[in-house]
Amino acid sequence: MAEELAGPGGVVLGVEEEFHLVDLESRNAVPRVPEMLDELAALDADAFAAELKPSIIETNSDPTSSLADLRTDLLRLRRMLSSMAETRGLGVVGAGSVPLVDGSALGITPSPRYERMRDEYQMLAFEQQICGTQVHVDVPDRDAAVAVMQHSAPWLPILLAMSASSPFWQSEDTGYASSRTLAWHRWPTAGPPAPLRDAADYDALIDDLLRSGTMSDPGMVYFDMRPSAHQKTVELRICDASPTVDGVVLIAGLARALVTHGVRAHVEGRPQPQYRPELLRAASWRAARSGMEGDLVDVTGRELVPPSRAVRLLLDHLRDDLEETGDWDEVSELALESLARGSSAARQRQRFGRTGSLESVVDMLVAETRGEVEVETEVPVPEAVAPVLLGAYHPPSYDEAVDHDGHVRATYAWMVSALERIGPGGLLSHEKSRDAEQRARSMFFPQPDDPERLFPLDLIPRLITAHDWEGLSAGLVQRARTLEALLQDLHGERACLRDGILPREALRWLPEPTDASSLIPAGATRALISGLDVVCDGEGRWKVLEDNLRIPSGIAYAMADRRVVRSVLPELQAPEGVVDSDEGPAMLRDALLSCAPPAAGDDPGLVVLTEGPHDSAYFEHAMLAEEMGVPLLEPSGIRITDDGTITVAVTGQRIDVAYRRIDEEKLFAAPDADGRTLRDPLQAAVRENRFALLNTPGNGLVDDKAVYPYIHPLTEYYFGEKPLLDDVTTYFCADPDQLAHVLDNLSTLVLKPVDGYGGAGIVIGRDASAHELEAAAADLRAHPSSYVAQETVEISTHPTFTGTDLAPRVVDLRAFVVLGDSPGVLPTPLTRVAPAGSLVVNSSRGGGSKDTWLLR
Template structure:
């Protein structure tokens, strides 16, 4: 070997004030008490850099990192400070930046302005001994394809300026803003590298050779090749893993050079794309493979591909066993970005994230040994809400997941039989066509934590209020059209528009009961998939599922603060009779036993004290809606019809629906939910809801929507027609999952049919980007298996003003069949109990 292949490292470490969890600018004071050859200053006074001695083995590298951190922990602890090895400190803010006072750093701040002020970031630099600078330069150009994997393994900076950035490594994105950051491209020798560097200095863009912030470079101060790509790693073992892989990659490149092997290099834009992909997704998404013309791979597969390819070099260097063990450990527990987001998800507190990073930085090298149970045999996949990397239950499921995992096949089958018997005896079912089907319930409950529910409460009540204001405006003055937010034909030509809805009195609450279908994004946050405003179903099913759970699995550990879905029954009645001051008679108008949600109609009427009626039970007398058999006046009519109210008729009264509408037009009966609400239920109108929130409420949307294309727009239509096989396409007036096509799961013939349908009638369709639903364990005859889930939550409104909307104390989790992402019951989906934690602080 020409290269020495020794190892060294430099770690940049944040200083954290243990009281405030914010950055502390006391580095100069601390450095005065530390050895200068091992600890140094950085651009910002909130950071200390450690400089490791040269070592030969990964074991020695681990020992030296731990030793330097230990000494620093002792010094900082006396000042009520801590160190955090992470790309960004979770609570860092722009105001925390304080420049280290040297002439060089002062000049940099003067020249680069905000670029310097935002450098509240910390990285890991790994050095591999290559004293021949010509060789080092040539190797640097060849190792570029491995760098995205190393960045993904190190990613530890999802939070910046107090918020989740959407990146696993925002540090690397910030770092790439330096004019000398990134890849150098292939260079032939040190002279060529030095000429390039001198040219950059001559431009005045950089001041000196130390500012060569390339991904990989010959070190400016040591006979090494230096890796500068990675975030600082809280766990020492992650840093050791990266060092082992980088050294093996250097050796592999050296061997290629020795054998004069010609390697096709990746184009610079592709390298930037691969690095961006790694910064964005970390280990939870996809990475690009190692080829010059790369394809996408799931991140764990890309990591294992790299390790496999470098196995000969790892074995030669004596690192194979260490690296192969460490890589599986890292993939099992996730990188730091994954762990930070999991910590935040429990309570929604950034302080918990800070505490995690500080604790991991303190040691031991592989993190705290966990006492959590392991669900051996469970098929873990990214996006699982209950089971995390390493097959350990996430904190909210520590008691629940082992309970179900421990059930024997016989006991699981017995519980399933008891569930099915209970469902039959209580009539828990729904109707599809002429067939009555049982409502499939999985016994593993889903948990929504207290802080998540608070977030949903704010976001969904905001959305519901905006939708209500839009409906009142659309059937009134249509200010949203006058002010240019929507076009006239967006409203009056929409599929859900009903002219008779304009007859209702001004100020009438049109959508007092709204349902929202939600999914989790890749970081565990929620986004709205669909709005359901006509007649959203699910409340009675949620109540029944909780009763089923209490009967069939009463021994599952219940968390404190569990909300009771049955409270929706009183809430429904209060909402319907709010205009009448809570007095009077409310009725639920159903299409009858043939209705798909007949079970819900019966259950809600019985539980909420509503009169259950069909067309045959109603009449209009003296301009009031009455119950025919008793003459009792109906003050509020909850519409749960399969068709339109105007089409409602009975054998001796073909105009019953129109006559009821006449009564509603004078305010003598309250209709919930009113005719014409399909305008907001229209899938095409979903695109405009964020604009409605800003227009009517003057607020920014608190919950994201899924990127959606309105196909009446020619530019969007042409784009979608090219991508039907990559998108989800839906009819704008579709319900129950009917007509939904998930492009990547469809065959070519089906995609072609949908493309033709869209081209023929573009106004009838919308398209959405594919968003993978999160996963949740379900109990099957084979044990626990993951299935895709969504969530339907409900907001009840008595008006559109603040304080007049309430998120109900329940939600219905819908479960897709195996290998499917369609959760609707009519398409084979089921449901599970949703355990919402709502009490206490």
């Protein structure tokens, strides 16, 4: 490329794309490139070239400094190639691999070089039915090119994950998003670039490889990034071919930014990054395995991260370089679209899951490569249940996946088809991988008799449609606002008691002026984060079952469920796409910081407070702190300075906001780092509006179950609004008439302690023995105000894997609402699953969980 071509768009770049030719009737890759080359050369002599395989053709874009011009030229070349192919009954596929290959395509293109490679490398040459995307970017010199390689290397696996488009190989699903990478890395000179100092060091390496006979010519340097032997360019080679031009433009824009960043680092004399080559190779393997649907390795941070964080780390790393070239808006938008849409590998699996046809996968790839968005006119829906996994499936009431006639509901049709192909044996194997993933993540929910109990997770996801979630979200926010208004009222005028909307008997206590809850400044949000438990009843309607306003758990477990399922079941991808649960911590952090006291300024200090590793939910505390990028502290990690400032003991950082995940009395009674009891200084800081403790103390006042029956009238009282969500008919046993009804019908009701949590103390009448009912009735007569009773709801069931097949299990949903400046529901609802024959979903009572997919 000529340096003089550089313009205001930035450094000059160009792209080589490789494409498969497929027969449009059989959808097989076919070796018909040679018959097209002369005619293509007549149209553009420099734009097309043969490859090792006669079914693969390469295009070369014109050099340009503009991503817009690059897009135009890529489209021109694709249209030229597709048009000529179609006249011969052929289609063009831009993907790392094509699912179907004609036996005649297994040969090689006749040429002395390719024949020498065939003779020398045998199987490696035969299996190269793969296509990649290469991006060339100008550099000042070859020393700069080598420096760029070193500075870019830790980030290249993320580009591979974005481009992953080769899940199928010779009619089989490989289990990888980029099977091309596996084939490519078998070459002895392929893979991550070695740590090198400069061009002389690079040239010495090439000489050694040539003398060793490992490669037959310098063109066989297949590093993921390499300097050109003849031009002042560096070449990115790690990526799969892309079916969409947007995918290529994204990779090209990121490649140029990496080069710009590396050149600047070289010119400024910055040291090259230090990384373990083995970790970099492992990161490439993980990217090939996961694509954008599983966790990726952050090479610089030496940890496993979700793809959303990996992409954001890359964008943050390159923001200045992208803005300098004017590419930031386009590249960041394309990157976030890539996150939302998922990899091409996932889309191909989705298509196969819906149709069961690899031919339809090829049709989709041909349409995408041609620049069309294919509209599916027909999605097959199974007429009856699947014969193996659902062969004996008999839901007792409303089931979310199977209707009363035993037919799979349309929303779940693709999933049942995909699960059927995996089969019981495959799911058992995936469960072993699940356990290993959970242990690697320390995803424990310890119990007294099992300190290393894994958090129970069933691999079959639950699906919630966009329409259902929209209605649920509106109702959940409304209910959270009502609960917040009630807390404010009870700490103020107590108008609801005065006007008879809420009976005084429904409250176990009322705030006193000296209580910690009465010290909260007026107007401060009290129930910032609420966990509202909802169920789907026997008619498919959502109802609120319980309100949790103290320290509700489940956000991180829902996120971790997603990451584990995504990692061990990459072949399961929803056709509609799934809302990204990784957005939850950012929303939570924003809500917490919105409550910072005025004196905190523009950069409030935020921490998560935990009781410590012995807390059963410690995994969640640690994960949320990490995801929000804030310290995780036990009370002893706090230091109160002489002037009353609350700080992190180790660093001295001021704490303005604390997300409390510890019982308030335990926190107040605990000593700080210097042995000073925290009660007085913390409460003084809260009272003086120097410190926000969230959720605020005393929120249990309104999430006791005796308040539950009055939330609907309170919604109308405070806001003049009709409640958007139903609740369960509930009887407050302190009322004599309601007590009499409960005692007469105890065998058909569910009895709950008003201050109970975790499923403790619940008596389900229909499942209780006569002795249990007699004991419950006696205690109820003695302490009527300590109980409520609810009608037994026929809660919906959901398919759950038993080890041999799928069986219906009762499920609920805990959704997390944040108030603050922008009220909303976190995209991290936790589905909880009851054991066989039970209605109780709590993890401490043997319940499990599911990944919850909010469909787009």
